[in-house]
Amino acid sequence: MEATHDHAHDDHGHHPTGLVRYFFTTNHKDIGSMYLWFSLIMFFVGGFMALVIRAELFQPGIQIVNPDVFNQLTTIHALVMIFGAVMPAFVGFANWQIPLMVGASDMAFARMNNWSFWLMPPAALLLVGSFLVPGGAAGSGWTLYPPLSIQGGISVDMTILAVHIMGASSIMGSINIVTTILNMRAPGMTLMRMPMFVWTWLITAYLLIAVMPVLAGAVTMLLTDRHFGTHFFNAAGGGDPTMFMHIFWFFGHPEVYIMILPAFGIISHIIPTFARKPLFGYASMVYATSSIALLSFIVWGHHMFTVGMPAAGNLFFMYATMLIAVPTGVKVFNWIATMWKGSMTFETPMLFAVAFVSLFTIGGFSGLVLAITPVDITLHNTYYVVAHFHYVLFSGAIFSIMGGAYYWLPKWTGHMYDEKLGKVHFWLTAISFNITFFPQHFLGLAGMPRRIPDYAPQFTEFNQISSVGAFLLGLSQLIFLYVIIKCIRGGVKAEAKSWEGAEGLEWTVPSPAPYHTFETPPAFH
Amino acid sequence: MSSKLSLGRAFVAVFWSFLGIRKDSEYQTDITKLTIGQVVFAGIACTLLFIASLVTLVYFVTQKA
Numbered sequence: 001m002e003a004t005h006d007h008a009h010d011d012h013g014h015h016p017t018g019l020v021r022y023f024f025t026t027n028h029k030d031i032g033s034m035y036l037w038f039s040l041i042m043f044f045v046g047g048f049m050a051l052v053i054r055a056e057l058f059q060p061g062i063q064i065v066n067p068d069v070f071n072q073l074t075t076i077h078a079l080v081m082i083f084g085a086v087m088p089a090f091v092g093f094a095n096w097q098i099p100l101m102v103g104a105s106d107m108a109f110a111r112m113n114n115w116s117f118w119l120m121p122p123a124a125l126l127l128v129g130s131f132l133v134p135g136g137a138a139g140s141g142w143t144l145y146p147p148l149s150i151q152g153g154i155s156v157d158m159t160i161l162a163v164h165i166m167g168a169s170s171i172m173g174s175i176n177i178v179t180t181i182l183n184m185r186a187p188g189m190t191l192m193r194m195p196m197f198v199w200t201w202l203i204t205a206y207l208l209i210a211v212m213p214v215l216a217g218a219v220t221m222l223l224t225d226r227h228f229g230t231h232f233f234n235a236a237g238g239g240d241p242t243m244f245m246h247i248f249w250f251f252g253h254p255e256v257y258i259m260i261l262p263a264f265g266i267i268s269h270i271i272p273t274f275a276r277k278p279l280f281g282y283a284s285m286v287y288a289t290s291s292i293a294l295l296s297f298i299v300w301g302h303h304m305f306t307v308g309m310p311a312a313g314n315l316f317f318m319y320a321t322m323l324i325a326v327p328t329g330v331k332v333f334n335w336i337a338t339m340w341k342g343s344m345t346f347e348t349p350m351l352f353a354v355a356f357v358s359l360f361t362i363g364g365f366s367g368l369v370l371a372i373t374p375v376d377i378t379l380h381n382t383y384y385v386v387a388h389f390h391y392v393l394f395s396g397a398i399f400s401i402m403g404g405a406y407y408w409l410p411k412w413t414g415h416m417y418d419e420k421l422g423k424v425h426f427w428l429t430a431i432s433f434n435i436t437f438f439p440q441h442f443l444g445l446a447g448m449p450r451r452i453p454d455y456a457p458q459f460t461e462f463n464q465i466s467s468v469g470a471f472l473l474g475l476s477q478l479i480f481l482y483v484i485i486k487c488i489r490g491g492v493k494a495e496a497k498s499w500e501g502a503e504g505l506e507w508t509v510p511s512p513a514p515y516h517t518f519e520t521p522p523a524f525h
Numbered sequence: 526m527s528s529k530l531s532l533g534r535a536f537v538a539v540f541w542s543f544l545g546i547r548k549d550s551e552y553q554t555d556i557t558k559l560t561i562g563q564v565v566f567a568g569i570a571c572t573l574l575f576i577a578s579l580v581t582l583v584y585f586v587t588q589k590a
Contacts, residue, residue, distance in 0.1 A: 192556045283552050287542030294572045315583045320576075326544065 015515065023118075026110035028095045029513060031117050033412070035092030036405070038120055040481070042084030043398075045128060047474050049077035054436075054470035056453050057463050070453035071139030072155075076127060078142035079159065082259065083166045084124050086393065089401045090262040091116075091173050094201050096412060098177060100506035100513060101195045103186030103522045108179035112172050119169040126162040130155035141451060143248055144218075146233040146241045150225050157226070160219045167212040174205035174212075181205075186505065188524040192286070195504050196279060199286050200265030203293045207254045207261075210297075215251040218244060242307050249300035257296040259393060260360075261289060263400035264331060267353050269504070270407050271335050274350035275342025276501040281334040288327035288334075295324050305376045314373045321371035325364065332361055347499075348422030352403030355430050356396060363391030366441065381451075384444025390437045395430075402429070402480065409487050410494030414512030417487040421479060428476035435469025535559050535567035543571065 015021055015030075022034060053073050056064045065073065095113065099106055107113045130137040135153030138144070144163075149156050181202045185194070194202075221232040222244070231237025233244045264285075272279045279285065301309060301317030309317075335357050344350070366388040370376050379385060402425075409417050439462040444450075448459045455463065494511040505524065509517050538555045541547045547555070 190556070191561065281546075284542075284546055287547065290568065291543050294568060298572075298576055312583045312587050315586060316579055319579050319582065330544070330546065 024114070026106070026114050027515060028099050028107045028110070028113065029412075029515065031107075031113050032092045032095030032097075034117050035088045035095055035120075038117075038124075039085045039087075039089035039092060039401075040484075042080050042088070042124060044477070044481075045124075046077050046080035046085055047477065049073045049080065051470060051474050053077065054467040057455070058467040059464070060455050060457050060460060062454055065453065067453045068136060068139055071141075071451065072131065072137040074451050075139055075141055075159075076131070076137050079127055079162075080124070081393075082142065082255070083163070084120075084127070086259050086397045086401070087166075087170065088120060090201075090204070090259075090397075091170075093197070093262065093266065093401075093404055093408075094173075094177055097408065097506060098180055098198055098201060099184070100411075100509065100517060101198050101504055102181060102184060102189060103505045103518045103524060104180055104184035105516065105519050107176050108184060109172075109176045113176055116169045116172040116176070119165050119172075123162040123165040123169070126158045126165070130158040133158065143245075143252070144222065145248075146222065146225070146244050147235075149222055150234060157223065160223050163219050164216055167216050170208050171212050174208040177201055177205040178209070186518070186521045186524040192283065193524075195265075196268035196282070196285055197262070197265035200261045200268075200289055203289050204258050204261045207258050207293055207296065211251040211254045211258075214247060215255075218247040218251065221247075242304075245304050245307060246300070249303045250297075252303065253300045254293075254296040256392070257292060259397045261293065263356070263397045264289065266400045266404040266407070267335065267356050270349045270353040270403050271338050271357075272503070273407070273499050273501040274347060274353070275339045275344050277338055277342040278503075279334070280337035280340075281330070284330055285334055288330040291327040292324060295320065295327070299324065302371055302376070305373050306380045318371055318373045322368060325368055328364055332357060332364075343501075347406075348417070348419060348426050349403045349407035351423065351426045351430075352399045352406065355426070356399045356403065359391055359395030359399065359430075359433070363388055363393075363396055366391060379444055381449055382444035383440040383448045383450055386450050387437050387440035387444060390440070394437070395433055399429075402426075405480075405484070407499070408506075409484070410498035411506060411509075411511050411513055413488050413491075414494055414510075415487050415491035416494050416498070417483050417491065421483045421486075425476060425479040425483060428479065429473065432469045432472035432476055436466050436473050437469075439463075439465045439469075531558055531560075532563055532567065535563040536571065539564065539567040539571045542568075543575070 015027065016024060022030060025031060025034075052065060053070065056062075056070060095107065098104070127137075133153065133155050135155060138149065138152055138156045138159040140148035140152060140156070144156075144159070181194070181198055221230070224230040225232050225234055225239070231239035233239045233241045235241060268279055268285060299317055299321045301313055302321045305314055305317070335353075339354075346354070366384070370379060370385065370388060406417060406422055409415075443459055443462050443466075446459065446462075448455055448463075496510050497507040498511055499507075505518075505522060506513070508522065534555065538547065538551075538559065541551075
């Protein structure tokens with residue numbers, strides 16, 4: 001694969017400087033960077049909330065925050081991490097990488113791209129600022145279940161508005177990504193020759209366009225129930241709170257895949273690069289990604305096995321959920337087969353990728369356990385669920401984001417990051433992650449409920465281990481921040497092809513990638 | 526290959542995609558013979574078929590109970 005393109009005149013980007021540049025920019029690289037910085041900031045904000053939660057749970061009794069504030073912290077921690085950290089990080093990757101990977105000069109709708117980003121900070125302010133209004137932030141849990149979300153104060157309205165704004169931003173971002181991928185690929189790049197990250201984002205964008213309006217509908221109905229006299233979800237007025245759960249999880253389960261499919265894409269680039277072998281089973285990866293996306297629409301009921309669905313409903317959702325293990329297993333098999341007999345080296349991105357494959361598999365297996373209806377009825381709303389989804393979302397989504405950041409930092413900044421510090425960051429993160437979340441499986445199996453500030457004394461030891469791990473995990477992320485800043489400020493000059501085994505159009509442009517790239521579409525062989 | 530045969534081929538390709546595997550020679554033929562429209566149509570149809578088969582399975586399981 002090679003690109004024929006002259007970059008001699010690429011670096012004369014006529015753009016404003018200073019803050020104005022970022023307000024008005026339509027450049028995909030600027031917008032990508034803003035998304036990534038935004039998500040890193042939100043990661044620390046959400047992480048701070050998590051540490052307050054873990055500090056409170058260090059021992060039984062109420063020590064640091066009262067139960068109301070505890071509920072608010074669990075609610076906003078989740079919303080901030082999902083909508084503020086993980087999703088914008090992947091959109092940041094998409095902005096930076098998709099045009100570079102498909103050989104496009106920019107995103108299809110460059111001004112709308114600017115607008116989709118600048119919707120995010122106000123939404124974040126609404127979410128985080130809701131702690132300051134009378135009554136505090138929303139405490140209903142991130143799922144916003146009625147009746148709690150109908151009874152809450154003005155902060156619930158702020159949360160609903162924030163969700164609306166972020167949904168609009170996601171839909172605009174997705175339209176942009178779909179249009180860019182379908183219309184602006186380099187000549188010769190057929191769909192089945194696209195890089196995996198591009199494929200996974202194409203499918204993710206369709207998922208977003210399909211489910212974000214459903215969430216918007218659900219929260220709009222909440223809003224009208226709260227202020228305009230409707231009774232969609234208010235049992236006292238003839239409404240049905242269970243209907244909210246169905247609508248919410250019809251959005252919520254595909255949302256889980258929205259947060260993991262781009263991660264699959266990133267890992268599918270890192271592993272071949274550092275195993276120095278092409279991705280094993282490219283086509284089956286595309287098929288498996290599509291199958292996972294289609295199945296994601298028919299499994300929502302597994303989040304609500306305990307609400308009293310008919311046995312036939314429970315069985316349907318149980319079977320459908322368990323079958324997702326098939327395409328997911330194909331992916332894990334392909335990653336391992338890619339590594340098999342490869343000339344592997346273990347730079348930081350590869351360490352994160354290998355950890356992703358092993359730890360995400362643990363999260364997948366505990367998901368399979370929870371898919372079994374009778375088991376779920378026992379484990380529902382326990383710490384087992386908390387452990388499961390953190391294995392999927394932290395060691396899944398966030399490990400891939402960190403691995404991807406290390407992988408593409410040389411392309412973004414023009415410098416190699418500090419490998420030694422990167423490895424220290426990885427090992428501290430991987431070890432402290434497991435110290436934090438593995439004991440939570442035991443807590444859940446022993447019956448400790450989630451979303452409570454106090455607990456019975458027999459849960460103390462595992463909670464203490466988990467809290468110590470959480471603080472180590474949180475503090476380790478400061479190394480990540482330091483490595484990024486250090487890499488931006490200087491370091492060993494990165495070559496255009498920063499990694500020996502890297503393949504793809506993005507490695508044909510200089511590092512750092514010039515402000516304008518591929519003004520003339522490259523030839524893709 | 527007629528469009529009728531191609532659509533049949535799209536169904537076969539999608540069936541294998543549910544398992545996540547496909548013989549390389551068959552895959553090479555797929556990408557030359559099939560259009561994206563046919564694959565998407567077959568994908569949605571197979572998903573509906575998949576749902577129907579699960580519902581049928583659930584029906585028989587609950588009948589026995």
